[in-house]
């Protein structure tokens with residue numbers, strides 16, 4: 001084999017390996033986050049639009065039967081206030097994308113990363129975040145224990 005021919009084959013092989021690695025890392029894996037629907041919920045689909053139907057009798061969501069609790073469901077954080085109201089906002093802090101927590105004391109949300117605070121409607125009450133969280137509508141049917149969260 002000529003030197004030129006050998007180098008050509010090595011170049012093609014290296015290119016194929018790089019392309020394979022890129023394709024592998026660019027494709028989705030089983031560990032990728034799923035759409036905003038967990039077990040025991042219906043609706044949503046793959047459009048990215050939030051349309052959740054959470055059965056609070058399901059073990060995954062049963063914590064929301066208790067006042068003063070919050071739960072992340074897909075891209076949304078759903079909370080039941082100390083007064084029993086259901087509230088829901090985007091889980092992603094508008095500062096740098098950290099998942100926020102429900103704060104029962106203030107009936108709002110706190111980002112654990114840099115301390116931004118949001119009220120129950122997702123409005124910023126303390127920076128550094130400057131943009132409100134997306135707020136979602138909630139409706140609860142106590143007869144069926146189904147909580148709907150929609151845009």
Ligand code: FES
Pocket residue numbers: 093094095096097098111112113114115116127128129
């Ligand atoms: S990421 Fe939330 S305050 Fe910075």
